[in-house]
Amino acid sequence: MKKIYYGMAVLALCCTPGRAALAQTAKVTVSNDSKLTISRNIYGQFAEHLGRGIYDGFWVDPKMPVKKQDRIRMDIVEALRKIKIPNLRWPGGCFADEYHWRDGIGPRVNRPKMVNTNWGGVTEDNSFGTHEFLELCKLLGCEPYISGNVGSGTVQEMSNWVEYLNFDGQSPLTAMRKLNGHPEPFNVSFWGVGNESWGCGGNMTPEYYANEFKRYATFAKDYKNAKLKKIATGPSDGDYNWTEVMMKNVGTRMWGMSLHCYTLPTGNWNDKGSATKFTEAQYFNTMKNCLRMEEFVTKHSAIMDKYDPEKKVALVVDEWGVWTNVEPGTNPGFLYQQNSLRDALVAGTTLNIFNNHCDRVKMAALAQTINVLQALVLTQKEKMLLTPTYHVFDLYKVHQDAKYLPIKLDAPDYEVNGNKIPAVNLSASQDKEGRVHLSLVNIDDHKDIVVTANMGDIKWNTVSGQILTSANVTDINTFDKPNNIKIESFNNAQKDGDKVVVKIPAHSIIVLELK
Ligand code: AHR
Numbered sequence: 078m079k080k081i082y083y084g085m086a087v088l089a090l091c092c093t094p095g096r097a098a099l100a101q102t103a104k105v106t107v108s109n110d111s112k113l114t115i116s117r118n119i120y121g122q123f124a125e126h127l128g129r130g131i132y133d134g135f136w137v138d139p140k141m142p143v144k145k146q147d148r149i150r151m152d153i154v155e156a157l158r159k160i161k162i163p164n165l166r167w168p169g170g171c172f173a174d175e176y177h178w179r180d181g182i183g184p185r186v187n188r189p190k191m192v193n194t195n196w197g198g199v200t201e202d203n204s205f206g207t208h209e210f211l212e213l214c215k216l217l218g219c220e221p222y223i224s225g226n227v228g229s230g231t232v233q234e235m236s237n238w239v240e241y242l243n244f245d246g247q248s249p250l251t252a253m254r255k256l257n258g259h260p261e262p263f264n265v266s267f268w269g270v271g272n273e274s275w276g277c278g279g280n281m282t283p284e285y286y287a288n289e290f291k292r293y294a295t296f297a298k299d300y301k302n303a304k305l306k307k308i309a310t311g312p313s314d315g316d317y318n319w320t321e322v323m324m325k326n327v328g329t330r331m332w333g334m335s336l337h338c339y340t341l342p343t344g345n346w347n348d349k350g351s352a353t354k355f356t357e358a359q360y361f362n363t364m365k366n367c368l369r370m371e372e373f374v375t376k377h378s379a380i381m382d383k384y385d386p387e388k389k390v391a392l393v394v395d396e397w398g399v400w401t402n403v404e405p406g407t408n409p410g411f412l413y414q415q416n417s418l419r420d421a422l423v424a425g426t427t428l429n430i431f432n433n434h435c436d437r438v439k440m441a442a443l444a445q446t447i448n449v450l451q452a453l454v455l456t457q458k459e460k461m462l463l464t465p466t467y468h469v470f471d472l473y474k475v476h477q478d479a480k481y482l483p484i485k486l487d488a489p490d491y492e493v494n495g496n497k498i499p500a501v502n503l504s505a506s507q508d509k510e511g512r513v514h515l516s517l518v519n520i521d522d523h524k525d526i527v528v529t530a531n532m533g534d535i536k537w538n539t540v541s542g543q544i545l546t547s548a549n550v551t552d553i554n555t556f557d558k559p560n561n562i563k564i565e566s567f568n569n570a571q572k573d574g575d576k577v578v579v580k581i582p583a584h585s586i587i588v589l590e591l592k
Pocket residue numbers: 125169170171172272273396444445450
């Protein structure tokens with residue numbers, strides 16, 4: 078079965094004559110017939126109080142010999158500024174539904190400690206709280222996305238937090254904010270109303286949560302310069318009933334509805350598979366699981382279209398990424414995993430899916446930025462490395478806020494043990510200066526694939542490119558060899574009349590610029 082993607086539609090072509098001849102070539106048509114923008118917020122990040130994501134990640138020991146502002150690690154900030162992260166989701170995750178914001182403001186010595194019951198049962202000292210998070214976002218140049226506590230909090234607690242953050246007049250809460258060093262409102266807009274309310278956020282039914290959402294959302298007020306974009310707990314993977322109930326009962330009262338969807342190499346939560354030691358069959362399975370994002374987004378969008386044909390409600394994929402077994406010898410509650418070329422191929426593929434669904438997917442967040450799950454950055458004391466996934470976000474930043482260009486793709490299959498998945502995926506956009514960018518992923522572990530892209534009415538003269546690849550899909554960056562996998566320039570794309578012809582090496586990601 079070969080798939081043709083055109084814009085958001087997925088069609089299927091079966092038994093095309095001459096298939097064998099197409100085995101290592103793919104054909105693409107790129108159109109500029111679109112008014113859609115790929116929101117920069119698709120490139121968002123997630124940082125939970127989990128393992129070494131915040132503590133010993135963003136927020137380090139005052140004595141650590143690295144450049145810091147307060148306790149914020151500046152080498153990480155500089156790396157993330159380079160890839161233009163647009164938003165950062167905090168404080169969870171499951172942690173959000175046991176977090177009480179008042180514990181994390183005021184003089185640090187006075188802040189109460191708590192147990193992080195979800196993640197390793199460690200003591201949380203609350204030294205990183207609201208002001209520290211918002212200072213971090215300021216340094217990163219990104220928008221904050223705060224998830225409020227529905228599971229173990231109260232309507233009043235959430236309502237007060239919003240007032241504390243966003244009201245610009247006089248009230249006991251704004252007086253407290255001033256006392257804590259920030260007289261001006263923070264103007265936070267992205268607001269999560271709970272997290273995974275079907276699970277760690279309270280084990281609710283969708284009907285119950287829909288009512289809770291309305292109650293909490295009613296008292297989370299808009300203030301001058303900070304109209305809230307309220308994001309409801311959405312489904313996980315293929316829980317279409319959750320989406321149906323939420324759209325029917327809440328609909329356009331929510332700015333967005335989240336979707337959580339992780340790629341497990343084995344598909345089994347009890348033994349997810351190693352981050353670095355896997356066979357080709359396991360690699361194939363991971364990519365196959367990752368490609369299910371196309372199905373999930375398409376089907377949830379179809380339900381949303383039924384209730385919201387004008388596409389006012391955003392689908393916010395605010396937890397996605399590869400979830401493997403933890404690195405041997407590390408705390409199982411800390412979710413620390415290495416990051417290989419396979420992770421980069423998953424990231425490139427997933428971001429292509431989001432770009433191609435930008436009519437509905439207006440925001441997303443990779444889980445999780447530093448030292449947790451499919452991270453962008455790993456640290457070991459004062460050392461840090463940029464993962465292959467980081468480099469994908471670096472390559473793809475050109476799509477942020479660019480005009481979406483629909484594509485039609487005729488791709489060969491990647492076949493392992495008689496199972497098949499499309500070997501190539503891509504997305505395309507045009508930036509404000511008129512430059513066109515194509516991000517192409519060749520998943521096939523062995524075959525190079527020659528892609529011919531017909532650029533239709535799009536005028537261009539020159540093509541240049543960058544590539545991310547390595548000898549093996551298991552290859553990683555290490556603290557001793559942090560540049561093992563890095564972006565290189567790529568010269569194997571040519572202009573052939575109106576077409577661009579590019580040979581994509583096996584297991585690689587390429588971004589072409591046409592101008
Ligand atoms: O990202 C790790 C956890 O995965 C989050 O805390 C939770 O929302 C999800 O189940």
